[in-house]
Structure formats: C-alpha cells, structure tokens
Amino acid sequence: RILILGAGVSGIIAARTLHSHGHSNFLLVEAQGEIGGRLKSGTIGGHTIEYGANWIQGTVNPILCLALKHGQKTVNNGLYGSITTYSDTDGPVNYSATIAAADAAFEAVVTEAGAQITHYGPDLSVRVSSISQLPSSDTSLPSFRPQLQWPAGDRWDFEYAQTPSQTSWMASSWAHNFTFNLYGDDNFLNIDQRGYKHFIQAEAATFLRPQQIVYNATVKSVDWSRAHATATHSGQNLVAVTLANGTTLAADYVICTFSLGVLQNDEVEWVPRLPDWKREAIAAFTMATYTKVFVHFAGEDRFWFDTEMALYASSRRGHYPLWQSLDVPADHKPQFLPGSRILFGTVTGDDALEISALSGATEGDVRANVEEVLRNMFPNTTLPAFNITYHDWAADPLFHGSYSNFPPSWDPDLHQNLRSSVGHGRLRWAGEAGSATWFGFLHGAYADGKATALELIECIRLGEKC
Numbered sequence: 350r351i352l353i354l355g356a357g358v359s360g361i362i363a364a365r366t367l368h369s370h371g372h373s374n375f376l377l378v379e380a381q382g383e384i385g386g387r388l389k390s391g392t393i394g395g396h397t398i399e400y401g402a403n404w405i406q407g408t409v410n411p412i413l414c415l416a417l418k419h420g421q422k423t424v425n426n427g428l429y430g431s432i433t434t435y436s437d438t439d440g441p442v443n444y445s446a447t448i449a450a451a452d453a454a455f456e457a458v459v460t461e462a463g464a465q466i467t468h469y470g471p472d473l474s475v476r477v478s479s480i481s482q483l484p485s486s487d488t489s490l491p492s493f494r495p496q497l498q499w500p501a502g503d504r505w506d507f508e509y510a511q512t513p514s515q516t517s518w519m520a521s522s523w524a525h526n527f528t529f530n531l532y533g534d535d536n537f538l539n540i541d542q543r544g545y546k547h548f549i550q551a552e553a554a555t556f557l558r559p560q561q562i563v564y565n566a567t568v569k570s571v572d573w574s575r576a577h578a579t580a581t582h583s584g585q586n587l588v589a590v591t592l593a594n595g596t597t598l599a600a601d602y603v604i605c606t607f608s609l610g611v612l613q614n615d616e617v618e619w620v621p622r623l624p625d626w627k628r629e630a631i632a633a634f635t636m637a638t639y640t641k642v643f644v645h646f647a648g649e650d651r652f653w654f655d656t657e658m659a660l661y662a663s664s665r666r667g668h669y670p671l672w673q674s675l676d677v678p679a680d681h682k683p684q685f686l687p688g689s690r691i692l693f694g695t696v697t698g699d700d701a702l703e704i705s706a707l708s709g710a711t712e713g714d715v716r717a718n719v720e721e722v723l724r725n726m727f728p729n730t731t732l733p734a735f736n737i738t739y740h741d742w743a744a745d746p747l748f749h750g751s752y753s754n755f756p757p758s759w760d761p762d763l764h765q766n767l768r769s770s771v772g773h774g775r776l777r778w779a780g781e782a783g784s785a786t787w788f789g790f791l792h793g794a795y796a797d798g799k800a801t802a803l804e805l806i807e808c809i810r811l812g813e814k815c
Contacts, residue, residue: 351375351805352590352598354568355606357386358791359779359798361553363604366802368556372809376598377562378590380747384553384562385546387608387748393738394645396689397542398675400740401751402791403641404539407532412548412792419551424683426538426657433654435726437663444662454479462522474757475505475513475521507671509754509789510637510697520755520788527786540685567593570618571603576772588775602775602809604801609782610636610749623771630766633759634782636750638701638743642669642719643693648733653692655681661726667700669722694719705743715739752789753782761785768797774808774815777801
C-alpha cells in the first residue's frame, strides 16, 4: 500500500503515474477540502480569481496539454509587452527606455549563466552577476528607487519572489531557460471561472476512485522507525501516518508532497527525526512569498491604465511593483475579465512578509497600503470605493509561503539530498522544490511528482535490491 500525502499537482501526477503502471493500491491524503494544493482560487466582484499559480508558460508545457485536454480557458498575457509605468512621487512617468535596457540586461545575464556552467565557474547571486549588465546611468531617474536602479531585477522578483541578491544566478537562469527556451515564450493566463485547479481536478477524475482519497485530513506525524530499522522489503506497513483527528494510516511506502515551507517549520513530526543530511538540505533552500492583492472598484468610470500591466517604481523594493488589469479596454486583444473592474498588485520578498499576519498586519493595513499606492499612481483621480482580497501564504500552516527559491551558491548535492528517500526507499518526497530545472513552477511540481513515482515503481520492482 502507498500513501501520497497531498493532492496538489505533484500528488495527483504521482498517483496517475502509479495507476498507469498498475499500482492502484494507493491513498491520497489531502488537508484541504478539494484537490489543487497551491492552485487556490477566490472570488471578488462576482469573479473567480487566482491567489496562487496563474500562468502557463509556453505552448508545449505539460500543464498546457492538460489544460487543453480539459477545456481550461486561458488567454495569452503579454507580461512585458503591454505596460504603463508610474513613480511613487510623480504618477505616470515614461520609463520605457530604462525597462528596455534592463530587459536586454536580463537576457544577457541568463545567457551568460550557460557559459558559467560550461566552464564550471562559481555560482553567484543574480545581483553580483548582473553588475556588468547594468543599464548606463540616467540622471533623469531617481536613483534611490530600487525598482529603477535595475528594473530587470523586478523580473527576478516577479518570477522567483525574492531579490537578485537572494537568488542563485545559475539556478534561476537554468529554470528560466529550461522553461522558456524549451516550452516557448508565451504566458497563458488562466481566466477559467471554474478556477485554475479545474484541470488537475478533471485529470484526477479520469482515474481516481472516491475511496482512493480522503479530504480535510491534516498529517501530524510520520513514523518511519520500522522502515529505518528494516533493510528488507518483505515487511508490510513499515510506515505509519497519524492524522490530526487521531487516525493512523499504515503503508508500505509514502510519498510526501508537502511544501518546503511545511518541512522547514516542523508542522509534521518525524519519528525518528529525519537524518541530519536531510534536515540540512531542507534548511539550505528558501520558501519565498509571492502575494497577489486583488482590488475591485465600485462605479462605472474607468481611470486606470489601458495596458495589461503596470510597473510602480517605489523607494521600497517589492512594494507593489507590478500591477495587472483584468479589465482592459473593449478594443484590447486579448480580453481577460471584461467589465470586472479588477486590478491586482503583486507583493514579493520582505514586503510580502510585512503584509502577513505573521508580522501583525491586518487586512485593514493591507487596504491602507493599496490605497496609498493607488493614490500615488493616479494622483489626479478621486478613487472610487473598493474592496480587496488576498491569501496570506506566509501564515498558512499548510504551505508557509508560495514556492521555493534557490539561494546563491546552492549545492547540487544538497538538492539531491532534499529529494532523496529515507527508510530504505520507503519514505519519499516530491514537489516543485525537488525539480532542479523547474523549481517554483507548476510544471516543476508535475515533473517531480512523475519522477518520484517512477523511482518508487522501480524500487518496488527491484525489491531487496532497492
């Protein structure tokens, strides 16, 4: 018997892989009331919006294949090709030349990372590696603004939820190149009102029987002591998983798809304690926080930007730097959520932690921040009444953050330890953090869920030799 802890993309793809190879004696254990994991939807202004993952990268991405298979509604979103820029002091300001130079620098940095890997050069932070690529000084720009000292940094912030100083040059470039060079440059935004989670729920329905999943079941402890002490694969039920309600589930093998944040915050008790090499690997990587704050305006007058995106240049890096309109003008192609009057701002890094309940912030504080930013962006506008919604990823005990990021000078051996099994192959891990090529991406969760299941299948086939 196999237990799969978590029914996000990794868990469902692991289950599907087991099923397709004739291993159907598994049980998915999900802490939420539905399949989806960090595919988390909400509502505002009568529309479904996505707190978590929102985009599909490229045209040959396996996530897009599933989305097309199940009729998921997406539109191509020109993230960097349709943008208006603002200053925190002057309202609308044209920074297009600076952004163009910064984008060129971004591409040069990710290209040069390939040469660094080929020549076995050291991994550096993105910030250090980018020094030679900084745009020439422009005295017309307020130099104190972190977003404008090197705006391409915001592309890293936007993708990896941390600053270039906190991000590995090689790993982030690797993930970027493997995603956009392999899959294509397109970014498809989910606008399906069934939620982005629809595609993985629909895929699960193609093979999953009701008795193969339990919901609202939070894992409190995993006892792998018998697996730890027994090298043989002839024993049965060598791992015991205890739920918050006191129920104990026994299994021969367990695949854990907990987020890196859950592992780092000791939400689950491991009996015995995980080996030091495993604990070291868990601590060596970062769980970043990426929060989207959705704003719905009352009234009928249109006052916001006509482009798909907007950059807000603030003196505080990560302070609502990127905004997106889900209600573009009627003549704009593509359309997202017409008539919705919804914008959303992205908050990353330390600022995302500052608006979390972990830092004592309330929804009222977040609303006040949003109002201040909007007044700076639109200084000559009387803001209509508005309401907001967001998900506090950092404070959510099921995740403790949004997705993983690799720090500078990360060690490939440590990463292998992060995803390596313990208990003679009985206890395994899967998730986006386990994908060296696609960490932080939804297709990374897909790839690692499939890879871990295939490794387990081979282990079962080998038996004593595993």
